Amino acid sequence: MNPVWKRSWPIYLMIFPGLLFFIVFRYIPMGGLVLAFKDYDPFSGFSGSPWVGFDHFHRLFTQQDFWIILRNTFVLSGINLFFFFPIPIAMAILLNEVKLPWVRKLVQTTIYIPHFVSWVVVAGITVVLFATQDGGINKLLAEHGRQRMELLTDPSYFQALFLTQNIWKEMGWGTIIFLASLASVDPGLYEAAYVDGAGRWRQLWHITLPSLRTIVVIMFILRLGQIMDVGFEQIFLLQNSLNLSVSDVFDTYVYRNGVQHGEFGFTTAMGLFKSVVGLVLLLTFNRLAKKFGEEGVY
Amino acid sequence: MGKKFNLVADGILYLILLLIVLFIALPFSYILFSSFSTNAEYYSRGFYILPHKWTINAYGYLAMNENFMQAYRNTFVLTACGTAISLGFTLFMAYGLSKRWLRGRRLLNMLVLFTMIFHGGMIPTYLLVSELHLLNSYWSIYLTGAIFPFLLIIMRSFFASFPPELEEAARMDGCGELQLLLRIVLPLSIPSVVTIALMYGVAHWNSYFQAILYLNDSAKWPIQSFLRQFLLDSDTGMLRSVGSYEYGPPVKMAAVIVTALPLLLCYPFLQKYFNKGMLVGSIKG
Numbered sequence: 001m002n003p004v005w006k007r008s009w010p011i012y013l014m015i016f017p018g019l020l021f022f023i024v025f026r027y028i029p030m031g032g033l034v035l036a037f038k039d040y041d042p043f044s045g046f047s048g049s050p051w052v053g054f055d056h057f058h059r060l061f062t063q064q065d066f067w068i069i070l071r072n073t074f075v076l077s078g079i080n081l082f083f084f085f086p087i088p089i090a091m092a093i094l095l096n097e098v099k100l101p102w103v104r105k106l107v108q109t110t111i112y113i114p115h116f117v118s119w120v121v122v123a124g125i126t127v128v129l130f131a132t133q134d135g136g137i138n139k140l141l142a143e144h145g146r147q148r149m150e151l152l153t154d155p156s157y158f159q160a161l162f163l164t165q166n167i168w169k170e171m172g173w174g175t176i177i178f179l180a181s182l183a184s185v186d187p188g189l190y191e192a193a194y195v196d197g198a199g200r201w202r203q204l205w206h207i208t209l210p211s212l213r214t215i216v217v218i219m220f221i222l223r224l225g226q227i228m229d230v231g232f233e234q235i236f237l238l239q240n241s242l243n244l245s246v247s248d249v250f251d252t253y254v255y256r257n258g259v260q261h262g263e264f265g266f267t268t269a270m271g272l273f274k275s276v277v278g279l280v281l282l283l284t285f286n287r288l289a290k291k292f293g294e295e296g297v298y
Numbered sequence: 299m300g301k302k303f304n305l306v307a308d309g310i311l312y313l314i315l316l317l318i319v320l321f322i323a324l325p326f327s328y329i330l331f332s333s334f335s336t337n338a339e340y341y342s343r344g345f346y347i348l349p350h351k352w353t354i355n356a357y358g359y360l361a362m363n364e365n366f367m368q369a370y371r372n373t374f375v376l377t378a379c380g381t382a383i384s385l386g387f388t389l390f391m392a393y394g395l396s397k398r399w400l401r402g403r404r405l406l407n408m409l410v411l412f413t414m415i416f417h418g419g420m421i422p423t424y425l426l427v428s429e430l431h432l433l434n435s436y437w438s439i440y441l442t443g444a445i446f447p448f449l450l451i452i453m454r455s456f457f458a459s460f461p462p463e464l465e466e467a468a469r470m471d472g473c474g475e476l477q478l479l480l481r482i483v484l485p486l487s488i489p490s491v492v493t494i495a496l497m498y499g500v501a502h503w504n505s506y507f508q509a510i511l512y513l514n515d516s517a518k519w520p521i522q523s524f525l526r527q528f529l530l531d532s533d534t535g536m537l538r539s540v541g542s543y544e545y546g547p548p549v550k551m552a553a554v555i556v557t558a559l560p561l562l563l564c565y566p567f568l569q570k571y572f573n574k575g576m577l578v579g580s581i582k583g
Contacts, residue, residue: 008401010475011394015406018391021444022409029418029426045429091318097311109569110319116561116568118504120522124529124554125325128332134547136328136345143344168322200307233507237526251420258421259511271419279416 036269042262049265056269065253066270073249076235077227079159084166085223088174089216093208095175096182097200111172122169123237126161127152153242161238162247166231181215182208218289225285228278250274329551333357337546356552359543366553368517369524373503376520380440380502385495387444388453393479395450396457414447420511427512438512439505446501449494456490457483493571496564503561525557 036056038049060066091111098104114122129136130151138148151157185207193203232251239247250270258267328347332340333356335349343350360366395406423442432438460483468478484491506522513519516527529550538545 004401007399011397011400014390014475014479015394018387018394018445018450019406019409021387021441022413025423025426025442025444026413026417027409029422030416032418032422032425035422035425040425046425094311094314098315099308103312103315107315107319110322112569113562113565114322116500116504116565117558118506118522118561120504120506120526121554121558124525124550124557125329127529128329128547128551128554129325134340136332140345168325171318172322200304236507254420255511259424264421264425268419268421271421275416275419282415 033268033272033275035265036272038265040264040268052265056266057273059266060269060273065248068245069248069250069253072246073228073230075159075246076162076230076249079163080166080230081220081223081227083163084170085220087167087171089178089212091171092175092178092182093204093212095179096208097204108172108175111175113172114169115173117169119169119231119233119237122165122234126165126238130161152238153240155243155246158238158243158246162235165234165238177219178212178215181212185211214293218293221285221289221292225282225289226278227281228274329554333548333551333555335548335551337544337548340547353548355543356546356548357556359540359545359549360552360556362540362543365517366521366524366528369519369521370556372518373520373522376436376439376505377499377502379436380443380505381495381498383440384444384446384498384502385491388446388450388494388498389484389491390479391445392450392453393457393483395454396460398458398462410447410450424511433512434514434518436513436518439508442508442512443501443505446498449497453490453494456487460486489571492567496568496571499564500561500568521557525553528553 032046035046035049037051037053038046039052039055040046041049044050095104095107098107127135130138132138132148132150132152135151137151142148149157151161189207190203193207198206228250230249232249235247235249236252236255239252251274254267254271257263258271324347331347331349334352334354336351336353336355339349339351394400395403395410397403427433427438427442432441464482465478468482473481504522506520506526509519509523510526513523516524519527
């Protein structure tokens with residue numbers, strides 16, 4: 001037997017199950033995207049269903065739903081980019097200023113926990129706290145003689161609820177990358193600044209903040225590449241028939257109209273639109289981040 | 299002067315941190331303590347954190363509620379089997395891909411990486427699962443999420459950090475690749491393997507949408523999917539009482555607590571492993 005092959009075949013055998021997974025459950029569904037150009041009929045299957053060309057896309061771009069979904073996606077992503085994104089950075093800077101190790105450890109331990117809790121549990125806590133009748137917040141309001149608020153169903157509270165949940169769950173976990181960046185700053189810099197008479201604010205301004213600049217810009221650019229993805233599970237769990245006008249995004253629409261109502265062709269077209277735009281954005285912004293990383297670091 | 303300034307600055311710093319810790323901890327505590335409330339107190343008294351009268355009625359109700367217990371058992375099965383399957387797929391493939399001399403390695407890596415940036419989406423995957431007759435079977439859940447490319451890559455990088463001499467020495471001693479992996483490489487990789495297993499375990503424990511998507515029979519649902527339904531069905535469809543235990547808002551709180559509990563108990567282990575910085579390093583790299 002060929003020596004290279006003799007050495008290789010056990011390795012290929014080990015890779016095979018994983019490879020099979022990627023081919024069957026990742027690449028075959030990509031092939032299934034041809035449904036976007038077909039009128040899917042369950043009885044004729046993938047290949048038997050008739051071609052309809054760009055009909056689904058024509059319908060997609062002329063339907064008002066699509067523009068509402070696109071707007072909601074951008075608004076929710078924008079909320080994450082501008083209101084959520086700075087919080088872990090600020091949090092990391094605060095933690096970096098803590099000189100007592102046990103305080104730091106305690107705070108870190110607490111704020112990481114929610115990351116490991118499921119969205120269902122977070123949604124459960126939200127419901128229990130914000131429900132109109134027996135929710136804790138509304139009990140508090142009623143006690144102080146205020147009107148009860150429809151926090152879960154009134155569309156005007158949806159975005160604030162979305163942001164609050166995000167902050168609660170991911171604020172702590174988000175600090176890790178910035179803390180790692182701060183930990184790599186040479187302590188000699190702080191000592192030198194101290195010797196030169198720089199106080200805490202000046203050390204913060206001239207050492208801590210500049211040392212975060214590169215990673216912050218890179219993370220921001222990477223986030224820009226992900227604006228089509230807005231936490232499907234979270235939104236799905238917060239969604240109800242009353243707040244659809246602000247909470248409907250691509251995946252929730254696809255689930256409702258595709259899986260539940262059987263509009264497979266049309267929703268596949270919508271999924272394809274999202275995937276392709278997502279891919280283009282991701283590649284563009286990743287390249288930008290890489291370029292910036294090289295310039296910024298070296 | 300300088301010292302006083304620090305006192306003020308530190309005071310503000312610790313105050314902000316205290317508020318943040320409270321922001322995280324209060325919702326948890328509210329749910330935890332309310333779950334020990336009596337129905338009467340919950341309805342009649344206004345907002346409170348600590349109940350006057352404590353009872354384990356809510357937990358008794360859940361323990362006697364066959365549907366809840368069934369879902370809870372389902373989740374244990376799904377988490378155990380799902381993690382084992384994911385771990386097997388991931389470790390073998392990662393080990394294989396860590397061999398620099400392997401032909402086709404670059405192509406295989408590209409194949410994996412591409413799935414991280416582009417996917418077929420919900421509908422084609424759903425129809426595939428349906429055509430494979432996996433709907434309503436736990437295999438739909440085990441297989442559709444068998445490998446997380448991110449964890450695969452972490453594990454591959456870790457295996458690649460072993461010196462090639464190790465492999466050569468093992469081969470000289472007549473040790474095959476499988477033996478090398480099982481007897482030498484894996485025992486040396488226990489912390490990494492545990493980290494990966496914990497990550498898969500958390501994901502499986504927390505998974506709920508796949509069950510809603512693929513399992514029509516709600517008796518097969520895991521606890522997460524059951525909990526969502528349980529909280530949505532505001533009081534309808536629930537038995538008023540099971541044995542001597544009564545249904546009421548504290549039961550909902552208890553259900554949330556019990557669902558989150560195993561993770562909270564595992565948290566010290568999780569923290570021990572992610573603190574080692576392996577995951578952080580890989581995120582950065």
